[in-house]
Structure formats: structure tokens, C-alpha cells
Amino acid sequence: MLENLERREMVLNFGPQHPSTHGVLRIILWLDSEYIHKALPCFGYLHRGFEKLAENKTYDQFVPITNRLDYLAGMCNSYSYVLAVEKLLGVTAPRRAEYIRVIAMELSRLASHLVWLGAAAIDLGATTPIMYGFREREGILDLLEKLSGGRMTFAFMRIGGVKFDLPDGFIDECRKFLKIFSEKIKDYDVLLQKNRIWIERTRGIGVLSAKEAINYGLTGPSLRGSGVKFDVRKNDPYSIYPELDFDIPVGKVGDIYDRYLVRREEFRQSVRIIEQCLDKIPDGAIMSDDPRVCRPKKEDVFDNVESLIHYCYIAMEGIEVPKGEVYSRIEGPRGEFGYYIISQGTNKPYRLFIRVPTPINFTPLNHLCQGKLIADLTALIGGFDLVLGETDK
């Protein structure tokens, strides 16, 4: 009789249908009653073969597909990609295009953090913040829809510029939105910042020291929560970020609460960046005039035979990129997002590697959950801001 009561290790599948795994993540747990011995995340349920897909598409055709990687912040993904191709080509986008790109990227970052805020809170049983998060996100998506024509899949960046100029009235609407949004950040503070349950569930959970965080290769708010001063926008500046005035929030303790505070402060900093961009945005072209990437105007095509040939050549053959290798990185909402491209001088990449932050940020999971409760695991998943679209590629 007694040996039946002996405690045995139990193996449990957490996900892929579990509501708090933010998609199709499966974690295999070895449990002793409710305490975790070992956790092993299994990725790949959303694998779509992006890297292989890129080898069969021209450089232009891959732009709309990049939006599908991290679907919460599509603009950042495409920007990193076009930046890599531009580096290889030696093309720079005009300044107005860069400003539009930065506005779009920061709006994307806000939208992504808002989803994170709601999702992390709902995992811990607070069902209200997601309503407010999605309310503000709706305003952002409307702005981006007006700008690019899509709510999540923008297909907006082009190699050498952007597809559209700012629509009429965009600047005013954006200012109006930012003003309302800055007020609404207080709502989240009321709901979460001082909430005893939120503090108890997040403080001291998942503590990573600065050294550990660096050794695990963490980036983004997860790294900065541990007090490491690293942000690609400051340490390896790209686009127009060096001209803008903004702070980078860093935490101290390295627990989930500090990561929350870092992201919350990034709301304010992103608002600051967008406001500066709206003030400073110059006039001018939105597409580089380099003949390798820029198509002639449609009006010229039927009048001028050279334009016709050039237009059809770019459309049929795509952009030819010189031989070489390049790595570009940007600061996405979750961390360093990069593309490594090897070109053989043709119109298609020979090999394309995508460095995505989420799976790398997730590597300390086993270390962090040992001896913890399952309830802490959901808090941890929320704290790392998972997006399975980019994890599984």
C-alpha cells in the first residue's frame, strides 16, 4: 500500500494549447507535485521556413514576408531587412524616408508593448489591463493602417525608401493620439504598478544577474531589466536615432517587475521619439534615386523607351545586389533583431539568416524555473514577452 504513495516525478506537457503560452509554445515539465524540476521548451509548431523561402524570392519580394515574423511589430522586422540590403548595395534612404520609418517603428514598438502588458497581466489573472491595452493599440493600428494600408502586415518598407509618403493629416492625428496616450499610461499604473497582487507575483521571480543575462545572450528589455546598459539604438546607432533625444531605462534587480518597469518607461520614451520626429520631419523624396533600386515613374514608362526597359527590368529581374556578406541589427521591441545575408551577386540571397530575440531570451527558462511553482512559470513566460511567430520562423 505504502509504495503507491511514494512521490514520483511526473512529466507534463505545458502547451501548445495552453492559453498562457502566447501562441503555440510547448514546454515539457518534469514535476514533483507542483514544483518544477526541469523545463524544456519545444519550438517549431509555427515553423514556416522563412530562411529557405528567402532563397527563392527576389530581394523585393521578401519584404512583405518579413512582416509575418514578429507579427506584433512588423515595421521593425522589415526595417532590419531593408537596412541589410541597403548596406550591401551601398544605398541610403532619403532623410524624410528615415523619419517616416522611425515614426512607424516606434508606433510598432508601442503596439507591441501594449499587447505584452495585457498578455502578461492576463497570465497572472488580471483580466482588465488587456482591455485598456487593446484600446490604445487600436488607435495605433488605425494610424498605421492609414499610413501603410495594413493593420499588422504592412508591406511598407522598400529597399531604398518607403512605399508611401505620410497621408494628409497624419501628423496632427498622430500628435492627438500621443497626447491621449500619455494620459492613458496612468491607467495602467493604477491597475498594475502598485497593485499588491502584481507585485507579489512578479517581484523576486526570475531574477537574473547582469552577468548571467549577458552569458545567456539576452537582449532588449529582458537584458536591460538586469541592469545592463545595452541598447542597439545607442550602442550601434542606425537611422536617425543619434539625432534624437531619448533615455534608455535600465532596471536594477533583474526580476520580472523590473522588466515590467523598463517596458513601461519605454512607452514614455517612444512617445518622446515620435514627438521629436513629427517636429523635425524634413520635406523631400521618400525613395532613393539610385537607379538600381528606384523604378522610373509610371507616367514615363509609355513615353520613354529607356524608362520602359528600366521599369520592366527591375520588375522582372528584381534588384541585383553585389557579392558580399552583411549583418544588420536593430533594436526591436524584444531585443536585437538582425539579418545576416550572403549574396552571390544575383537577384536572390544565397543564404539569409534571421537573428530573432525571443528564443534566445528564453534560454534561461530551465535555470529560472528550477524549484519554482507552475504559477511562476506563467509569470516568467509573460515577463519575457514571447512571440511565437519569430521564434519558430
Place this chain on the structure above:
Amino acid sequence: MGDYKIVTYKEEKKGLKKRVKQMFFWEILQGMSLTFKYMLSKPITMRYPEHKWVAPDRFRGQVALVRDEKKMDQDLCVGCCLCIRVCPSGALDIITSMGKDGNKVIDEYVYDMSRCIYCGMCVEICPVDALISTGNYELAEDDMESLMMNKEALLKSGHRWCELKKIMAKKGIKSQSVIRVKPAKWTLERANVREEDLEVTPDIPNIYPKKPM
């Protein structure tokens, strides 16, 4: 410019104030009062499908073909096949032949909606603007067959969309607003919406730039 800024948990000062706050669940009361405040304000959601969202001009919905308004018997499309070449997902196909007078004739134009990723590359590249992105986003169908469109269907759909845009302009319905469509005509583009079926809804409050007139 700018610097690093340290954010971390700040312990509240110990004392009577903290004790009282703790005893009465002060922060939870605050959260509840916030929820209560919003409970009394008007809802900001729209009641789909009774209410419909008018997509902005740049929206990329289903692709359609258009004809020249004046010469309705003649195709605008010149059969250059650039759209097929740029399409990242291979959703388009075209069959052309030599006409009597030596011009290229478009025999058939195939659009597979189940493959399309609505990226708008085809519309962007078309040198004669024969392709348009409609604002039609209600594309669910019962079977796969209905997702394949031929030239005739594409032209019809393009024509209807242009008509609908005219009606909306006449009624003063702006893009990115919410309209009400009479229940029997729930699908905007496919079910031949007439002018009297569209109503303007005034009952969603304006908190974000989008909201309706």
C-alpha cells in the same frame, strides 16, 4: 543624446499610512474605481457585422481589375505580366493570345484568393493601373472554388467597388469611419450594395482619431 535611466521597485515608507492602505486594499479599490469610471462611459467598440469599418484608401483588400470608364469594351490591362512576376506567392496567372490586329489579347486572368497574401505588390507594379486593391475585407467562403476568380469576376468586382466608392463619396462617408449596413446586405462589396442600404452611424464616441462621424 539622452542617457540611461534607472528604474526599479521603490519600497513605500513604513508607517501608519501604509498600514491603513494595506488594511483597506487601497490599490485594489483604486483599480476598481477606474473600471467603474469606464463602465459609466459610452462603449468605444463597434458592433460588427451590423456596423462596418470603412477601410482607408491605401487598404489592400481583394485585388480587382478595372476598365477604362469611357471605353468599356476594351481592357485596360495590356498583358505585360509584370504583376505575375512580382507576386511573392504566385496567386496570379494570365493567358494571352495574338488578336486579329496583332495586339495582345487577354484571354483569361486568374486570381487565387487563397494564395494571395494581400501585399499589394501587383497593384504597385502595374504600369497602366489596371489592377486595384479594393477595400473589401470580408472574403470568407464555404469552399475553395469560390476563392478562385477569373477575368470576368475580377472585372465585375472592380466595377462594383468603383460604384460603391462613388456612392460613399456622395453620402459623405469618409475612410476610416464606421457605417451601418442594413442587415440583409451584410457583405459590402459582393452583395451589390445600393445607396439606400448604407447609413451613417453617429453613436460611437470619438476618443481616437478614427471614430465615425
